[in-house]
Amino acid sequence: MEKTINFTLRVWRQKDAHSKGYFEDHKMEGITGDTSFLEMLDILNERLVREHKEPIVFDHDCREGICGMCSLYVNGHPHGPEGGCTTCQLFMRKFENGSVITVEPWRSAGFPVIKDLMVDRTAYDKIMQAGGYVSVNTGAAQDANAILIPKKVADEAMDAASCIGCGACVAACKNGSAMLFVSAKVSQLALLPQGKVEAARRAKAMVAKMEELGFGNCTNTGACAAECPKCVSLSNIARLNREFIKAKLKD
Amino acid sequence: MWLSSSTVGRKVVMSISGLFLILFLTFHMSMNLVALFSAEGYNAVCGFLGANWYALVGTLVLAFGMFVHIIYAFWLTIQNRRARGNVRYAVVDKPKGVEWASQNMLVLGIIVIGVACFHLYHFWYNMQLQEILGKETADVAACVLGSANDLSGVSVHDGYSFIVATFSNPVVVVLYLIWFVAIWFHLTHGFWSALHTLGWNNDIWFNRWKTIANIYTTLLCLGFAVVAVAFYIKSL
Structure with missing residues (x-):
């Protein structure tokens, strides 16, 4: 049986480039270990849509680590703490059950935030x-x-x-x-x-x-x-x- | 001028002035070691570095090097903070293999320069400056912080007596040791980083330069520390 984990996702929300951003907490339950980080965000977004809330904006494209579109600063590391892989290649089995996962956009004057986790590159x-x-x-x-x-x-x-x-x-x-x-x-x-x-x-x-x-x-x-x-x-x-x-x- | 208008140029200035200061520290350390063996020898070196024209030119060049290094440090830091933007990360985790010193060079530099001012007041102010002003004896009453010997009346040419007096004070010795630790951290990054900025590095030399930097800096700081501690022990 594949391991499933529960955790709190702390996500940066920001309406647009000029608005002030804030962190929003989401409880995630029963996420299987073979879910990729971006798929986990998809699951959360589908839930937000069902609840008639605004989904979280994040960049992604090929989801196989070659296009360079995905970003996300996860738990203090760009592309997450795993190293040597992009966010789309990061799997949820690398995270602890019951932990808080903090997701932020790239923060640099050269890359201004467009919305939520998406920055202008x-x-x-x-x-x-x-x-x-x-x-x-x-x-x-x-x-x-x-x-x-x-x-x-x-x-x-x-x-x-x-x-x-x-x-x-x-x-x-x-x-x-x-x-x-x-x-x-x-x-x-x-x-x-x-x-x-x-x-x-x-x-x-x-x-x-x-x-x-x-x-x-x-x-x-x-x-x-x-x-x-x-x-x-x-x-x-x-x-x-x-x-x-x-x-x-x-x- | 590309040395001020381009990002790589500014770093080249930091590298060259930094390497120059490392060279100066090497000379200074070698000179201090003389004091361990011979008071006359040390005072002869002091005499050589008194108010002669070549020593004064050397002092001015050194002061210029330090000035440039410090001004550029603040300039680059201001630019870098601006480039980083106003919003900071909520969670920060230092990546593996990143030296602590490399991310705190300005703070280390400020510690180094702060104690250096104190050090200049002990030695340079009493020696070369008084000599330039045409005085024959030091005019500072003591080595600050109390317990050291009274220094007024000591000849400006008698560097050895200044060392003896300064390092008889344990507070000063501890302060100097902290200073050497700050210099050690500053140089372990600065040494290889300077060569990297000058383009003299690749995958093979990367670890070699780091090792050379660590060994060189450790020997340099130990050389300074040995003199301070030895004179404190002698004073007991």
Whole structure:
């Protein structure tokens, strides 16, 4: 018999970006362990709808950990205390019977709350638009031996590319800095020959955009990498700093 | 200027000024160790660092480095608090692997600088400053907090006597030890973090730098602490 748990869900409710928010408690009973965190919220929302109350707004899309839409700051951790997974991959069996589960939106000036648990993450799109791409068409995938890339470099680029842009790094950072995101996006291209050509321009443009949008200065606490659902390494930030400093010294 | 207008540039300034201050502390610690072996030797070093033109230039450069480091620290902190927003999380749980020091660098820095002012009043004020003003003897009656020896009349060139007097007071010794602990926490993060900001880091060097930072900082702080404790024991 699958274990079921009862708990209190303390959820942040906020009417819109300008209203003052508050916490609301909901008693949850008989939730099975194989329910995902988002399914649990669906169950609660269906109940709220039946009771003619306003359902809780939260972001979600693919529910398999690759789209980067789900967020939620659960019990003091972005994407919950489990680590290495997104909120949609978090299961209720990880929580204690009778506990209080606190759910908050990302809190950062760069990500203002839209409603309840949903925040506006278009700032990340704007940073990407500032240079997070290769500006020429590089054609179809080459033969594996046409452009030689050491395995180690390919792996590093792939690890950086695993960033899904969910914003957990900013949510975890006491400085509201988006350096882990920007560094992952810069690294995934700077490491490979197709992206290397524009590396300097890209680093400068993306860092400038990040700052313009009000994100903070990185102080290397490492909270971002520790909370990243895709385990993006802090070393990427060193690489971004290196690219940026090199570019500025060349100017 | 990218060193003030860009986020990475500001951090580069913090890193370079921080590394410079670590270098200064290393010199200072080495100099203190001389006092354990030879009073004449220590006073010779003090004489070398008196009101000579090179010592004064050194003092000004050092003061500038400290000033920049402190101003940037407050500037960055204000910006970061603004970026964090006004609403705080209700539940906060420190993620695994995040150093306590890394999240409290400003507080640690304020402790360090606070005690440093007290320290300057004990030594620099009585020595280099009086020498610059053309006086031959210290004019402060005692080492503050009472119990130390009367220092008025001690020559400004006699650094050794200042050490003996200062560290005969247990309250001062304890305060200095707290100071070294704060410096230890500040530097264990600051050392590797500075190199990380300068881009000199990767997955392999990450743990190496952290280990080097811990060992270096521990030796540095022990070097300072040994002198303070040794002179207290001597005074008993």
